[in-house]
Amino acid sequence: MRISFEKRLEQSRLSAILVPVFSFVMALIFGAMILLAFGVNPLQAYTVMVRGSIGSSYALSETLVKAIPLMLTGLGVSISFRMLFWNIGAEGQLAMGGIAAAFVALFLEKYLPPFLVLPAMMIAAILAGALWGLIPATLKAVIGVNEILTTLMMNYIAILFVEYLYFGPWRDPDGFGFPGTAQFPETAWLPRFTGRIHFGIIFAIIAAALIWFILNHTKRGYEIRLIGQNPRAARYTGVNIGRNILVVMLLSGGLAGLAGMAEVSGIAHRLYSGLTSGYGYTAIIIAWLASLNPWGILVVAFMMGGLIVGGDQIQIAMQTPAAVAQVLQGAILFFMLGGSIFANYRVRIIKNLEKSKSGADGYG
């Protein structure tokens, strides 16, 4: 008996929906086993998570609050993943965006007319994120330096830089030693709708529409998709891959930078230690789970936001580490990856009586 994989000519549509759902369920079961192993009642934990993330209108609004930076960073990394440029650096790009926005709010605000403060913060944050992303993009486009490693190293550098600022020169002198800058003036606060849901949600929806439009209705989008599907063919047809890397990373880093601005201006109203809490890494999972579809990313980001809020809830209610959320995220991605073979291949179990011709197992 052996297992045979036959490549499907087209991805199975049914499995494109079933696989993520199945992966989610399997990850929950797997997560339950881990919780059990550590002496946590999984049913109780999941109940607390669900109730804390979608069980009330307050819970829902908090989930949406967490989803906003995830949407923006998820959209950002998705466009670079489209052309198989592995931008793992959304975390650092977000941090740089936060820094730039804080700089405008703290030091330039008094020179600007009030209605220009928020736009200036947005532009500064987008530029900062884009420039931070442009460094690894340039190294890749010009010399061919591995972007996975450079974008990652730049996360560590950016996070340490934020730390330096709020522990050092930008620390709030009246903050009683709290690691953070002084609160921004109110002109630098993003307006809120209800609860803590802020204007960043609009940024995310516009960003999704923008990316959808670029990918499906512009020449640039066509080139990006072509590079992702077949770089060799792209090169033969005269597509300038280096230039596309630069453009895509400006966009990708810019969106992450905007996420950083939305966090400091919409939520904390200051630069603080919670800014870099892993959104950039969760963004990778989100982009992948949504098959890089911009609208799908908005939905998956909401789900992952719920997972994070739920994780915080079980920490508060059950003294169980919130890292459960991260474990579940990783597990979902594992099952999703394993399951995607069913979308791309027809799997058959063949009972063969004769030994396979070469004598070795026919898969590998």
Added chain:
Amino acid sequence: MDNAFIISILIITIRAGTSLLYATLGEIFTERAGILNLGVEGIMIMGAATSFAAAYYTDDAWLGLATAVVIGSILGLVHAFLTVTLRADQVVSGLAMTIFGTGLASFMGQRLGPGRTTMIGLQSPSFERFPFPVLNKIPIFGPAFFEQDILVYFLYLLVPLLWFFLYKTRPGLKLRAVGENPRASDSMGINVARSRYLYTIFGAILISIAGAHLSLGYLQGWAENITGGRGWIAIALVIFATWNPVRAVLGALLFGGINALQFRMQAAGTTIPASFLNMMPYIFTIVVLVIITWWEAFLKRIGAPAALGLPYVREEKD
């Protein structure tokens, strides 16, 4: 500079470089088989967490190390199953491993202490430094290289052995062939899938031991995010070492040296803020990557195994 100062710098260099070297050697063997494992950071931190917990509760550092070996092989098996059998994207599978591993290790760190509390601040038996007879009498070199812990001494054997295996034995030749040209290897009767499984698991075991050396040897304790990007630096070191175990030593010493320099500058009361000192290894990694990539392009030499990162499917054309 007096000798004592040079010796103290060298000792920290080697101690900080040890975990990097284990992880780099592991990743070299995995990549030689054509499998890219980006889960180094996750496997390493899982090795650090589980070995520390095991050593704490069994009161035996060796059982801690054994636990790291078991955990490493399980995680290596997962990556191999996903990428070899299920043909999943190697980049994404590795990233999933890192996210999963750092999450689970952080969970364990907050939960596995006595009474379901944190492991931070606990003390477990560890691999202590001891003078290696005779050799430690060599001036300067002796006290630096031969007053270390057992995992360091083990490396002195492992590096030449791995080098010999890779370049001078038939299985080593087969391993290199699988990473360069799996199709030709297959037609020569090498079981590509089996060797990819084997070296992914072997590599993950070394990576997990790298984590164990952090929590049981170098830092002797558990800290949240104890690996701090060392796994990623190890992946960069593989490129620096051009997939050669002996050159990996050079890279590990270089980065260990950066660590030692950082400590020295902090101890000497430099005015440079700690955050900037802590950036040094990451900035240095980027600089090294740029130089190496540029140099390789200049020499027009391709160092990476040609089939690195590509799934091999017998029934499909390349």
